[in-house]
Amino acid sequence: MSGAATRILAVMLKEFKQLTRDRLTYAMMLAIPVVQLLLFGYAINSEPRHLPTAILAQENSVFARSVTAALANSAYFDLVAQARTPAELDDLVRRGEVQFAVTIPGDFTRRVARGDNAQMLVEVDAADPSATGPAVAALAALPTQALADDLKGALATLSPAQPFEVIVHRRYNPEAVTAYNIVPGLLGIILSMTLVMMTALSVTREAERGTMESLLATPVEPIEVMVGKLAPYVAVGLVQTVIILVIARLLFDVPMLGGWLGLSIGVALFIVGSLALGFLMSTVARTQLQAMQMSVFYILPSILLSGFMFPFRGMPAWAQAIGEVVPVTHFLRVVRGALLKGQDLEDMWRELVALAVFVCVVTALAMARYRRTLD
Template sequence: MTGALLRIYAVLSKEFTQLSRDRITYAMILMMPLVQLLLFGYAINTDPRHLPAAVFSSDHSAMAGSVIAAMERTSYVDVRYLPRSEGEMDDLLRRGQVMLGLTIPPDFTERVLRGDKAQVLAEVDASDPVSAAGALGAVAALPDSALDRQLVGAAARPSPAPPFEVVVHRLYNPENLTAYNIVPGLLGTILSMTLVMMTAMAVTRERERGTMEALLSTPATPIEIMIGKLTPYVLVGVIQTTVILSVARFLFHVPMAQTLAGWIALTCGVALFIIGNLALGYLISTLAKSQLQAMQMSFFYMMPSIFLSGFAFPFYGLPQWAQHIGNILPVTHFLRIVRGALLKQQILSDMGSNLLALGLFVLIISGLALARSRTTLD
């Protein structure tokens, strides 16, 4: 019995020693639950507030100002833009810079005082149904409370009917279909999950077998090896993109880009995203010492990519610090590109900032991967 306990103790000591040497795995064991707690405890919020809004008011009276102030008091929207034309308002909504656009006509005050069915127009970006519901909640109660202080005395309304009406237009997803938001978003998460992990584990497997070191000992330069290793996986990413978009169109009836310019913009976004993911997988392979570590590091990247990108939860529902992290992630910008091209008919000029973010990600990650690959024989 004593001998068995000693042998068990010896094996146990060996496992603890091995675990202490595998620092990356040990760190993942500690960090993964901590990150999950932080994300679910502090970052995730299904009731987004402080949504960016724009107001185009042709009526500069106190009543129009009261409507805007009442909308902001709900805390669901923040007025960040004051466009000077309907065209400028349309551009803000199409580019995703605002979730809500409120238009107040020039005769608003006059019609309110006459009791002549005054109206304001609320245009909501419904490509994200959850965020759209919050924006609609901000404007739904305006007719009942926004003008209570103005309509007193001689200006009191003669009937109990609301003094004005809010006309709502749901843009880009008028039927409020969740599939229009989720299915295009799956393109980004599936490409990230498969390409990053596939590349990281494939290259790490070659290092474990010794073939990677043999390849690095040849006259081929690190950039030539990197291009040669990643090019086949570009084709994998293209095939995955084609399959996902085909399923989205024919099974879920998700709208597609309607113009050549839209397809060109989408193609540029897909190309940058695929290359960036492959470069990230290659970088992970230079850091990981085993396939298990490569898989763990890939999962560690995927967790914030899913929760902080606007795929699983509304982006504007995240706290500011989480939004800053989300804006660093390439998935966030890629989701905006895909949804913009498919649902909003965006073109290259509308995607400038998101394409630039993906381009910078590709350059930075590729540079780091090349720098690391020079030390793999040490």
């Protein structure tokens, strides 16, 4: 074997040994592409089906039941609620519990039987246009299919080709402007990318440079270290939030309908939770490279499973279950609910509780890990 080949072999052996010593780094290098493949292959769906639908039937008739059955049998609509009043139906849409709200008027049967321009109202939560487009298109076939078995004999001769008309009312984003959905969602993604990554890298860098040893030699308590290191980044996060909201309004004309108290609480919880998560990552990572990889591993599902890029309800049940654990999912609901729907605390309290739980759990884990580091 030549001298060059021997030296190359020696370097290769050295690198293989390094692989066994830095298992976390190379495990992340293998895990990230696998996760990407699974998410894009199974979880991402650009044509959501089985969207939650509520119905308000103001008459109990054969025609009304046939229309309800036709919707239930469709692949696009899942009837999850039966509203009793228009106000109840409106609340379901505003809180985001249903994607579609169907109203069958009290004179529906009489107008259909007379061929007198019968109508049915379908209200759509169109904050995310891509989530409802295919389902809205499917409504075009409803008038000819729903009553096909009922309109026979004399009724068949009286009724027009389409026995009733479906009136679609797109709420919160009637012009289907994509920016109204994407730009508010960017607030959660940008805060995650910057705050989690900056905090993880900052603390890990101190450990690599040896300055953390000086800090550990002081009588500072773990919680005091955490608060002191994260406080400046809280200010950074608040400045980022203001800048993004101002740009969203001035450049993209994103509607801002209110809900400022709930939005403020959500922003505060999300910023603190993201910083605490970055601090937790820094207690696990031994190098800045590991901290960077762990941050990417967190940000990847935050982008793909939170409803930011792809409709949340278009994902399979298992992907939605994972997405519910991702804090960005709940934060995006708070931001979009406040800006596009004008939700108040009563409408978004579940999402705020989820963010508060995230803050408490991550902070407790970070403190536990940091104490073990001190020991």
